[in-house]
Amino acid sequence: MDHFAYRDRTLLCEDVPVPELAEKYGTPLYVYSEAALLARLTEVQTAFKAADPIIAYSVKSNGNLSICRLMAQHGSGFDVTSGGELHRALTAGGSGKKIVYAGVGKSDAEMRDGLAKGVFLFNVESEAELHALGAVAQSLGVKAPVALRVNPDLPPKTHAKTDTSVKGVKFGLDIETVVDVARSVVGHPGLAIVGVHMHLGSPILSAEPYRQGAAKAVQLVKAFREMGHDIRFLNMGGGFGISYRKQEALPAAAFAEVILPAVKETGCQLVLEPGRFIVGNSGILVSRVVFTKETGGKRYVIQDAAMNDLIRPTLYDSFHRVWPVTPAADVPTWPEDCEAAIPNTQPVDVVGPVCESGDFLAKGRHLPALSRGDLLATFSAGAYGMAMASNYNSRLRAAEVLVTGRTHRLIRRRETFADLTACEDDCLR
Structure with missing residues (x-):
């Protein structure tokens, strides 16, 4: 600090x-501290600069309007998980074209609002949500831009209540079935599958889970493209740990070292959703x-x-x-x-x-x-x-x-x- x-x-x-x-x-x-906030945002932007990333500050970590406005003024987009967080992001000066809409239980009203506000990516967490979003988008005469969130089933990495990529949690589509789900919506009139999303939990103090997750994401990008989906975004979420005790956390560059090769291999634009790491x-x-x-x-x-x-x-x-x-x-x-x-x-x-x-x-x-x-x-x-x-x-x-x-x-x-x-x-x- x-x-x-x-x-x-x-x-x-x-x-x-x-x-x-x-x-x-x-x-x-x-x-x-404003200086601390900007230093941490700049650290992420600099570490991943080679991938021209969309940094989507996680509003759930701290949604104060002045902090969100500071993020927007210095080039950040937003990761939101509810209609309220979307309202905060837009009120703070965010633009839909740099907002990712996450969350396992989006209502139809939230989906309509997100589409109307022009969010550039919906992180979809279940097959039921995927079809519901497709129906809402069709009713509006648009296609919803979707990143399928996959649960890569990695070993436990952090506290059980914040580990989101072990088998049996409520988050994401199982890695064993996500390919079949993607295949089932090829050509869907209300859906454009344009990304793969993978959030591993938080706070994570090792880069190794990101190396493992990114390798699995590369294979999914290839599989989705082979079936006809135009995959343009690789969203590796957030979760980078911070030092609560001493100096146990890694710098952003350590995570970039294992994520950037996957981004280069896929040719995707990288999306990141840091929150705790910044604030x-x-x-x-x-x-x-x-x-x-x-x-x-x-x-x-x-x-x-x-x-x-x-x-x-x-x-x-x-x-x-x-x-x-x-x-x-x-x-x-x-x-x-x-x-x-x-x-x-x-x-x-x-x-x-x-x-x-x-x-x-x-x-x-x-x-x-x-x-x-x-x-x-x-x-x-x-x-x-x-x-x-x-x-x-x-x-x-x-x-x-x-x-x-x-x-x-x-x-x-x-x-x-x-x-x-x-x-x-x-x-x-």
């Missing part, structure tokens, strides 16, 4: 002290200690961010580094290993105010003594943080701030109690 650093024992985002942001905007607070380490969640507590031989730090703000630890047992915004003088400003015992610290559970035992951001983490009012930073929180936030316990969702150098601006205001009940007020009797 190069654009988040400690200076004089205070955490800064770019050139802005985080305490300044917490004072102005309150907590919990999501803070993003994950571009944001932090800032919270304030409410209480500390010791019970049953365990120590707790109760702070004002909760599972409704960042559900990944509860949902996936995900690890996020947590450290004080202004650490005391007797501890490191930035521990090399946040999972190890650190001098002048003690193991604590970092928990939130939500009425669930599963409400935590970190367990058994070695932290220095903390007091009421101290600020904590939860790192690598830019992806699937605010995007998965909820109003559980009728908690108001956090504000979001974008930092550019020494300036900062609100990109989502904190919710109010009026926002909380707005969709219900008119329904009271």
